[in-house]
Amino acid sequence: xxxxxxxxxxxxxxxxxxxxxxxxxxxxxxxxxxxxxxxxxxxxxxxxxxxxxxxxxxxxxxxxxxxxxxxxxxxxxxxxxxxxxxxxxxxxxxxxxxxxxxxxxxxxxxxxxxxxxxxxxxxxxxxxxxxxxxxxxxxxxxxxxxxx
Numbered sequence: 001x002x003x004x005x006x007x008x009x010x011x012x013x014x015x016x017x018x019x020x021x022x023x024x025x026x027x028x029x030x031x032x033x034x035x036x037x038x039x040x041x042x043x044x045x046x047x048x049x050x051x052x053x054x055x056x057x058x059x060x061x062x063x064x065x066x067x068x069x070x071x072x073x074x075x076x077x078x079x080x081x082x083x084x085x086x087x088x089x090x091x092x093x094x095x096x097x098x099x100x101x102x103x104x105x106x107x108x109x110x111x112x113x114x115x116x117x118x119x120x121x122x123x124x125x126x127x128x129x130x131x132x133x134x135x136x137x138x139x140x141x142x143x144x145x146x147x148x
Contacts, residue, residue, distance in 0.1 A: 001052055003094055005101045008040060008047040008059070015056035016049050023084040045081070046105045050094050058085035058094050062102035062114075069115045071137025078106025078114035096132055 008016050013036070020032050027035070039045045045063045049056055061082040069077040080102060085094045099114075106114050116134060118125045120141070130136070 004051050005048050012049050016059050019059050019084050048101050057089045060098040060102045064109050074112045078111040080116035
Protein backbone atom coordinates (compact mmCIF):
# COMPACT_ATOMS: atom_id res chain seq x y z
CA UNK A 1 0.00 0.00 0.00
CA UNK A 2 1.38 3.39 -0.99
CA UNK A 3 0.99 6.11 1.60
CA UNK A 4 1.51 9.82 1.19
CA UNK A 5 2.05 12.43 3.91
CA UNK A 6 0.70 15.92 3.19
CA UNK A 7 0.65 19.15 5.14
CA UNK A 8 -2.93 20.04 6.04
CA UNK A 9 -4.48 22.59 3.67
CA UNK A 10 -7.89 23.60 2.29
CA UNK A 11 -8.13 20.44 0.19
CA UNK A 12 -7.69 17.96 3.03
CA UNK A 13 -9.07 20.04 5.94
CA UNK A 14 -12.42 18.23 5.98
CA UNK A 15 -10.76 14.81 6.18
CA UNK A 16 -8.55 16.05 9.03
CA UNK A 17 -11.59 17.42 10.84
CA UNK A 18 -13.55 14.18 10.49
CA UNK A 19 -10.64 12.09 11.80
CA UNK A 20 -10.22 14.63 14.61
CA UNK A 21 -13.82 14.04 15.64
CA UNK A 22 -13.04 10.32 15.83
CA UNK A 23 -10.07 10.99 18.11
CA UNK A 24 -11.74 13.70 20.20
CA UNK A 25 -15.46 12.78 20.24
CA UNK A 26 -16.29 15.19 23.07
CA UNK A 27 -15.87 18.17 20.71
CA UNK A 28 -18.63 19.46 18.50
CA UNK A 29 -17.82 19.75 14.82
CA UNK A 30 -18.01 23.53 15.06
CA UNK A 31 -15.68 23.84 18.07
CA UNK A 32 -13.10 21.39 16.73
CA UNK A 33 -13.14 23.18 13.38
CA UNK A 34 -12.33 26.46 15.17
CA UNK A 35 -9.44 24.81 17.04
CA UNK A 36 -8.03 23.25 13.88
CA UNK A 37 -8.16 26.57 12.03
CA UNK A 38 -6.11 28.03 14.90
CA UNK A 39 -3.58 25.22 14.44
CA UNK A 40 -3.25 26.11 10.75
CA UNK A 41 -2.72 29.78 11.57
CA UNK A 42 -0.13 29.15 14.28
CA UNK A 43 3.60 29.32 13.70
CA UNK A 44 4.14 26.98 16.68
CA UNK A 45 1.89 24.20 15.39
CA UNK A 46 1.79 21.99 12.31
CA UNK A 47 -0.53 19.26 11.08
CA UNK A 48 -0.05 16.51 8.53
CA UNK A 49 -2.46 13.98 7.09
CA UNK A 50 -1.69 10.61 5.62
CA UNK A 51 -3.57 9.29 2.64
CA UNK A 52 -3.54 6.06 0.73
CA UNK A 53 -4.55 5.67 -2.89
CA UNK A 54 -8.21 5.56 -1.81
CA UNK A 55 -8.71 7.43 1.47
CA UNK A 56 -7.29 9.60 4.21
CA UNK A 57 -5.83 7.27 6.80
CA UNK A 58 -4.62 9.37 9.72
CA UNK A 59 -3.07 12.59 10.96
CA UNK A 60 -0.59 14.10 13.37
CA UNK A 61 -0.78 17.48 15.10
CA UNK A 62 2.53 18.68 16.53
CA UNK A 63 3.49 21.81 18.41
CA UNK A 64 6.53 23.51 19.84
CA UNK A 65 6.44 23.93 23.62
CA UNK A 66 8.73 26.35 25.41
CA UNK A 67 7.36 25.68 28.89
CA UNK A 68 8.61 22.76 30.96
CA UNK A 69 7.82 19.38 29.48
CA UNK A 70 8.14 16.50 31.98
CA UNK A 71 11.27 14.48 31.32
CA UNK A 72 12.76 16.95 28.84
CA UNK A 73 16.32 18.17 29.09
CA UNK A 74 16.05 20.83 26.41
CA UNK A 75 13.85 23.67 25.23
CA UNK A 76 11.98 24.05 23.02
CA UNK A 77 10.43 20.58 22.79
CA UNK A 78 8.30 19.19 20.00
CA UNK A 79 5.00 17.84 21.27
CA UNK A 80 2.57 15.36 19.74
CA UNK A 81 -0.80 17.01 20.34
CA UNK A 82 -2.72 14.36 18.43
CA UNK A 83 -1.87 11.22 16.48
CA UNK A 84 -4.60 9.16 14.86
CA UNK A 85 -4.89 6.33 12.37
CA UNK A 86 -8.24 4.89 11.32
CA UNK A 87 -8.75 1.55 13.08
CA UNK A 88 -8.89 -0.58 9.91
CA UNK A 89 -5.54 0.87 8.73
CA UNK A 90 -3.54 0.44 11.94
CA UNK A 91 -0.40 -1.69 12.24
CA UNK A 92 0.79 -0.71 8.75
CA UNK A 93 3.44 1.84 9.71
CA UNK A 94 1.24 4.87 9.13
CA UNK A 95 1.58 6.29 12.65
CA UNK A 96 5.34 5.83 12.53
CA UNK A 97 5.55 7.70 9.23
CA UNK A 98 3.39 10.51 10.59
CA UNK A 99 5.52 10.71 13.71
CA UNK A 100 8.70 10.88 11.62
CA UNK A 101 7.22 13.82 9.72
CA UNK A 102 6.36 15.53 12.99
CA UNK A 103 9.88 14.90 14.28
CA UNK A 104 11.38 16.40 11.12
CA UNK A 105 9.26 19.53 11.54
CA UNK A 106 10.13 19.85 15.25
CA UNK A 107 13.81 19.40 14.47
CA UNK A 108 13.62 22.14 11.84
CA UNK A 109 12.28 24.43 14.59
CA UNK A 110 15.28 23.77 16.86
CA UNK A 111 13.96 20.88 18.92
CA UNK A 112 16.17 17.98 19.93
CA UNK A 113 13.37 16.06 21.66
CA UNK A 114 9.71 15.28 21.04
CA UNK A 115 7.22 14.45 23.77
CA UNK A 116 3.70 13.09 23.94
CA UNK A 117 1.09 12.10 26.49
CA UNK A 118 -1.34 9.24 26.81
CA UNK A 119 -4.44 8.91 28.96
CA UNK A 120 -3.85 6.30 31.66
CA UNK A 121 -6.54 3.94 30.42
CA UNK A 122 -5.39 4.06 26.77
CA UNK A 123 -3.20 0.97 26.83
CA UNK A 124 -3.09 0.69 23.03
CA UNK A 125 -1.62 4.19 22.66
CA UNK A 126 0.77 3.64 25.56
CA UNK A 127 2.10 0.42 24.02
CA UNK A 128 2.48 2.08 20.62
CA UNK A 129 4.51 4.95 22.10
CA UNK A 130 6.76 2.53 23.98
CA UNK A 131 7.33 0.40 20.87
CA UNK A 132 8.50 3.36 18.80
CA UNK A 133 11.00 4.64 21.33
CA UNK A 134 9.19 6.89 23.79
CA UNK A 135 10.06 6.28 27.43
CA UNK A 136 7.69 6.90 30.29
CA UNK A 137 8.78 9.80 32.48
CA UNK A 138 5.77 10.56 34.67
CA UNK A 139 2.20 9.52 35.50
CA UNK A 140 -0.28 12.17 36.55
CA UNK A 141 -3.85 12.30 37.75
CA UNK A 142 -5.31 15.78 37.37
CA UNK A 143 -7.88 17.01 39.87
CA UNK A 144 -10.10 20.08 40.12
CA UNK A 145 -12.41 21.54 42.71
CA UNK A 146 -14.90 24.36 42.38
CA UNK A 147 -14.52 27.08 44.98
CA UNK A 148 -17.12 29.53 46.13
